[in-house]
Amino acid sequence: MTTQEETTISAVISILVENESGVLARVIGLFSGRGYNIESLTVAPVEESRHQSRINIVTSGTPQVIEQIKAQVGRLVPVYRVSDLTTLGPHVAREMALVKVVSSGESRTEALRIAEAFRARAVDTTATSFVFELTGATDKLDSFIDLMRPLGLAEVSRTGVAAIVRGPRTI
Amino acid sequence: MNATPNLNDLKPNARAAAGDVVLSGAEVLLRVLVDQGVEVVFGYPGGAVLPIYDALFRQNAIRHVLVRHEQAAVHAAEAYARSTGKVGVVLVTSGPGATNAVTGLVDALMDSIPVVCFSGQVGVPLIGTDAFQEADTTGITRPATKHNYLVRRAGDLARVVHEAFHIARSGRPGPVLVDLPKNLTVGPAPYQPASRAPHPSYRPRTEPDREAVARAVAAMKGAKRPLFYTGGGIINSGPRASEALGRLVRMTGFPCTSTLMGLGAFPTTDRQFLGMLGMHGTYEANLATHGCDVLVALGARFDDRVTGRLDAFSPDSFKIHADIDPSQINKIVQVDVPVLGDAGRIIEMMIEEWARQSEIPDSAALAQWWQQIDAWRGIRSLHFEQDMTPSAIIRPQHAVRRLYELAMETGRDTYVSTEVGQHQMWAAQHFQFDRPNRWLTSGGLGTMGYGLPAAVGAQIAHPDALVIDIAGEASTLMNIQELGTIAQYRLPVKLFILNNQYMGMVRQWQELLHGSRYSESYSAALPDFVRLAESFHARGMRATCVGELDDVIRAMLAEPGAVVADISVAQDENCYPMIPSGAAHNQMLLGPEQDGEVKVSAEGRMLV
Numbered sequence: 001m002t003t004q005e006e007t008t009i010s011a012v013i014s015i016l017v018e019n020e021s022g023v024l025a026r027v028i029g030l031f032s033g034r035g036y037n038i039e040s041l042t043v044a045p046v047e048e049s050r051h052q053s054r055i056n057i058v059t060s061g062t063p064q065v066i067e068q069i070k071a072q073v074g075r076l077v078p079v080y081r082v083s084d085l086t087t088l089g090p091h092v093a094r095e096m097a098l099v100k101v102v103s104s105g106e107s108r109t110e111a112l113r114i115a116e117a118f119r120a121r122a123v124d125t126t127a128t129s130f131v132f133e134l135t136g137a138t139d140k141l142d143s144f145i146d147l148m149r150p151l152g153l154a155e156v157s158r159t160g161v162a163a164i165v166r167g168p169r170t171i
Numbered sequence: 172m173n174a175t176p177n178l179n180d181l182k183p184n185a186r187a188a189a190g191d192v193v194l195s196g197a198e199v200l201l202r203v204l205v206d207q208g209v210e211v212v213f214g215y216p217g218g219a220v221l222p223i224y225d226a227l228f229r230q231n232a233i234r235h236v237l238v239r240h241e242q243a244a245v246h247a248a249e250a251y252a253r254s255t256g257k258v259g260v261v262l263v264t265s266g267p268g269a270t271n272a273v274t275g276l277v278d279a280l281m282d283s284i285p286v287v288c289f290s291g292q293v294g295v296p297l298i299g300t301d302a303f304q305e306a307d308t309t310g311i312t313r314p315a316t317k318h319n320y321l322v323r324r325a326g327d328l329a330r331v332v333h334e335a336f337h338i339a340r341s342g343r344p345g346p347v348l349v350d351l352p353k354n355l356t357v358g359p360a361p362y363q364p365a366s367r368a369p370h371p372s373y374r375p376r377t378e379p380d381r382e383a384v385a386r387a388v389a390a391m392k393g394a395k396r397p398l399f400y401t402g403g404g405i406i407n408s409g410p411r412a413s414e415a416l417g418r419l420v421r422m423t424g425f426p427c428t429s430t431l432m433g434l435g436a437f438p439t440t441d442r443q444f445l446g447m448l449g450m451h452g453t454y455e456a457n458l459a460t461h462g463c464d465v466l467v468a469l470g471a472r473f474d475d476r477v478t479g480r481l482d483a484f485s486p487d488s489f490k491i492h493a494d495i496d497p498s499q500i501n502k503i504v505q506v507d508v509p510v511l512g513d514a515g516r517i518i519e520m521m522i523e524e525w526a527r528q529s530e531i532p533d534s535a536a537l538a539q540w541w542q543q544i545d546a547w548r549g550i551r552s553l554h555f556e557q558d559m560t561p562s563a564i565i566r567p568q569h570a571v572r573r574l575y576e577l578a579m580e581t582g583r584d585t586y587v588s589t590e591v592g593q594h595q596m597w598a599a600q601h602f603q604f605d606r607p608n609r610w611l612t613s614g615g616l617g618t619m620g621y622g623l624p625a626a627v628g629a630q631i632a633h634p635d636a637l638v639i640d641i642a643g644e645a646s647t648l649m650n651i652q653e654l655g656t657i658a659q660y661r662l663p664v665k666l667f668i669l670n671n672q673y674m675g676m677v678r679q680w681q682e683l684l685h686g687s688r689y690s691e692s693y694s695a696a697l698p699d700f701v702r703l704a705e706s707f708h709a710r711g712m713r714a715t716c717v718g719e720l721d722d723v724i725r726a727m728l729a730e731p732g733a734v735v736a737d738i739s740v741a742q743d744e745n746c747y748p749m750i751p752s753g754a755a756h757n758q759m760l761l762g763p764e765q766d767g768e769v770k771v772s773a774e775g776r777m778l779v
């Protein structure tokens with residue numbers, strides 16, 4: 001680590017793995033063992049036969065650390081491919097949140113109004129609560145949740161980021 | 172996951188459709204081991220592996236060596252692997268058997284040694300119930316291995332075992348663990364030969380890119396102050412790589428240094444060899460590393476013991492890094508030309524390119540570089556004075572030197588293992604290795620207790636060779652039980668203890684960095700090693716002064732059986748030269764005269 005700049009960047013790493021037991025533990029263990037950040041993580045089978053899963057990890061570090069992450073992950077035996085979407089070009093990164101707001105009166109109508117503006121859907125409604133479903137970029141979800149905070153925000157469940165490169169290219 | 176039918180619920184001795192006798196899982200395991208060329212297994216039995224031990228009992232193709240502790244089984248297998256180029260094989264039981272093996276696995280991981288370790292596991296239906304001697308072995312060993320498996324279905328057994336060997340020995344070698352639930356080794360399992368299909372996801376690259384090699388060689392041709400920095404990757408690549416390295420070094424006329432792990436790849440007695448580099452490397456090797464203009468790293472990984480202070484490491488050089496593992500490139504040091512592939516193939520391609528590229532190297536500059544190196548050599552950084560009065564205290568360096576010289580007189584093929592500490596560094600500095608695979612030491616992990624089981628592994632692999640463990644009195648007690656293995660198999664291992672009555676390396680750091688406060692580093696209550704040897708059916712010998720040293724070494728070398736030689740050496744000797752933690756290569760301490768000048772920075776103090 002002699003000459004490289006120390007600026008921290010954020011990266012979306014997509015990893016295609018053999019869908020076998022322990023493979024997620026290998027990836028996560030590698031991150032914690034080597035001191036890499038995990039800001040969010042998603043994993044699910046992505047292939048018809050369910051032999052392969054895709055893991056998306058949002059991480060941050062110096063460019064050199066991001067390079068190391070890719071190389072270290074690439075060393076794992078059940079890993080087919082690992083890509084840093086942030087360097088592959090433009091990509092789409094989305095996550096979904098379920099947001100529970102418990103309130104009444106003025107706050108309740110305000111919550112509903114903001115939800116409409118964000119195109120969040122109320123997937124559960126009671127006299128005293130809403131569960132909103134919202135999909136979008138991470139910062140959009142963050143600001144929606146921030147706005148709900150004074151309006152009775154009670155609970156949040158988020159999926160973490162799923163990401164894919166724009167255009168015809170694949171990882 | 173696999174199309175093979177699950178044979179778990181077949182009755183034992185049922186007949187397969189093809190009419191073959193159905194083998195038990197344990198029998199399938201042994202058959203696959205034979206396919207893989209396995210001749211020796213180092214192991215220790217227990218409940219979960221009894222079916223495998225039963226199958227071993229009923230065959231003759233594979234020899235089992237019973238160690239006295241599972242850690243020793245792994246170290247023995249490592250030394251077997253390192254001294255033969257084959258995969259070392261280990262068999263341990265579940266729970267404590269597997270946990271005892273963990274240190275050895277990490278040791279093999281850090282030094283890239285191909286080992287396959289089979290561990291017993293409770294039956295599949297019991298997994299997760301805290302059954303007797305159940306441990307989450309794959310969980311525990313995940314970061315301790317290159318890869319590991321828990322075999323859950325009999326149909327996967329043969330394929331997984333074949334694959335384990337492939338992964339252990341290919342690419343950057345390393346340890347692989349296969350956890351075998353007892354019901355799978357008892358029950359029937361289908362045998363399969365090794366598959367020829369490539370692994371779906373694991374495809375290590377071995378063949379280097381010609382263009383990268385050409386760029387590297389172009390830089391080498393233009394070098395004025397070049398240096399080869401070679402490592403354990405060359406040994407791992409096989410004897411051909413070492414042979415090619417010899418040709419490359421001679422045809423270029425460049426100087427060559429080596430890491431601890433790489434010793435023997437290039438003859439250490441050769442004039443072009445500068446000695447080891449790094450924390451306890453020679454003055455000329457470290458100053459050449461600091462001053463070179465083209466650094467050619469071959470199968471080495473810029474370990475912190477080698478680089479010292481990173482921002483001062485080889486500051487003005489153009490760096491070429493040949494490694495089989497992409498994750499080593501730019502990990503510690505940014506390099507100018509990375510070359511991915513097998514070290515041996517890269518060296519061979521460098522030789523071709525060197526001959527093909529027509530540029531004439533600057534021989535005048537090279538001659539001047541050698542003059543400079545010879546001036547550094549003139550410092551004689553490994554020099555020591557031994558008082559030859561017969562009653563004088565033995566200096567440990569002298570003991571190693573004499574051991575080397577007298578061992579050479581025997582003309583025997585000699586393998587040296589070590590423990591960890593000062594004696595290890597003195598062995599690296601003063602014993603010479605003109606061939607690869609003869610030097611067995613724990614580099615990356617620095618595992619005290621490695622040497623004696625390693626000597627067992629080497630002697631099993633080379634029954635007629637001279638095998639010596641150069642040991643410290645503290646380290647050797649960590650696996651001293653292996654004297655039992657040595658006795659059982661009548662292994663003529665020579666345990667040569669440089670007994671300074673201290674954890675000398677700890678004492679040295681305490682002297683230099685902690686105001687000579689020798690906290691818990693005195694080896695109190697040592698055993699009488701001579702009588703200890705005798706109680707293990709070995710010969711015990713002792714040298715307490717210089718006058719006795721040669722006779723003891725000669726007697727040890729002449730003894731047909733195992734020997735424990737307790738060599739009393741100076742207690743206050745420090746290992747020099749030394750680059751203190753956090754210092755640069757050109758800030759070496761050459762000897763005690765400079766100890767007063769040790770100024771370790773605050774950051775240096777935090778480094779190990």
Ligand SMILES: Cc1ncc(C[n+]2csc(CCOP(=O)(O)OP(=O)(O)O)c2C)c(N)n1
Binds near residue numbers: 590642669
């Ligand atoms: C298993 C283990 N525990 C602790 C250490 C830390 N350590 C490194 S060298 C050393 C002292 C070794 O003493 P000895 O074997 O007598 O060798 P000497 O340095 O005296 O030659 C210790 C405790 C280690 N390397 N390995």
Ligand SMILES: [Mg+2]
Binds near residue numbers: 643645669670671672
């Ligand atoms: Mg000692």
